[in-house]
Amino acid sequence: MNITVLGRGNVGGGLADLWRKAGHEVTALGSDGGDASDADVVVVAVPSSAIADALGKVRGVQGKVAIDATNALGGSGEEHESLAHQVKSIVGGPTAKSFNINFARIYDQIPAQRSRPSNLYAAEDDAREVAERLIRDAGYDPVYVGGLDQAPLLEDHIQLVFAINQAGLGPFFYRIAKPGEL
Numbered sequence: 001m002n003i004t005v006l007g008r009g010n011v012g013g014g015l016a017d018l019w020r021k022a023g024h025e026v027t028a029l030g031s032d033g034g035d036a037s038d039a040d041v042v043v044v045a046v047p048s049s050a051i052a053d054a055l056g057k058v059r060g061v062q063g064k065v066a067i068d069a070t071n072a073l074g075g076s077g078e079e080h081e082s083l084a085h086q087v088k089s090i091v092g093g094p095t096a097k098s099f100n101i102n103f104a105r106i107y108d109q110i111p112a113q114r115s116r117p118s119n120l121y122a123a124e125d126d127a128r129e130v131a132e133r134l135i136r137d138a139g140y141d142p143v144y145v146g147g148l149d150q151a152p153l154l155e156d157h158i159q160l161v162f163a164i165n166q167a168g169l170g171p172f173f174y175r176i177a178k179p180g181e182l
């Protein structure tokens with residue numbers, strides 16, 4: 001696939017590396033913006049406060065499938081139900097929320113795990129196939145939590161993830177599996 005990632009930091013740069021290794025064509029953009037006209041999917045991995053600015057500097061995003069990976073550490077903005085809804089309001093295509101509760105610092109350790117770590121995602125129907133493929137190609141097992149209406153739940157979940165992290169575990173993987181598949 002042809003993937004444009006907004007953000008080339010821990011998440012954007014890290015996912016770009018993983019997806020390139022899986023054979024995708026990836027363009028990772030920073031503060032200078034760029035062009036996403038050829039992209040099959042646009043992935044948003046910038047600070048939540050920069051979503052509108054970052055998308056405003058990238059040409060050709062309109063109507064694309066979008067995956068929002070952002071977190072709002074102080075809660076999401078007031079205008080939108082969630083950050084993913086904010087992305088949807090700008091891009092306008094089928095939208096998913098994913099990668100926001102998976103630690104970028106340990107992307108390089110994914111292949112060394114006993115079983116594939118999980119990655120919780122919410123998505124509109126027309127974004128599910130792309131989201132699942134990119135989650136798998138990054139090395140995770142996708143776990144569907146429902147439509148985009150569940151994005152606020154995924155964004156709130158970061159609080160629990162940080163609490164576990166700071167209670168002593170540090171960056172961690174998680175796995176959600178059916179009995180017999182653990």
Ligand SMILES: NC(=O)c1ccc[n+]([C@@H]2O[C@H](COP(=O)([O-])OP(=O)(O)OC[C@H]3O[C@@H](n4cnc5c(N)ncnc54)[C@H](OP(=O)(O)O)[C@@H]3O)[C@@H](O)[C@H]2O)c1
Pocket residue numbers: 006007008009010011012029030031032033045046047048050053054057069070071072099100101102103104105
């Ligand atoms: N770190 C994690 O483990 C993690 C996990 C899940 C989700 N998240 C979320 O993912 C997002 C990115 O986190 P990160 O750790 O990857 O951050 P980061 O390493 O600081 O990278 C941020 C990227 O966003 C770009 N950026 C900042 N302001 C911008 C603007 N106004 N317009 C365009 N691009 C802009 C930066 O561009 P330049 O390269 O030009 O500076 C940089 O490439 C955040 O919403 C974060 O909450 C983080």
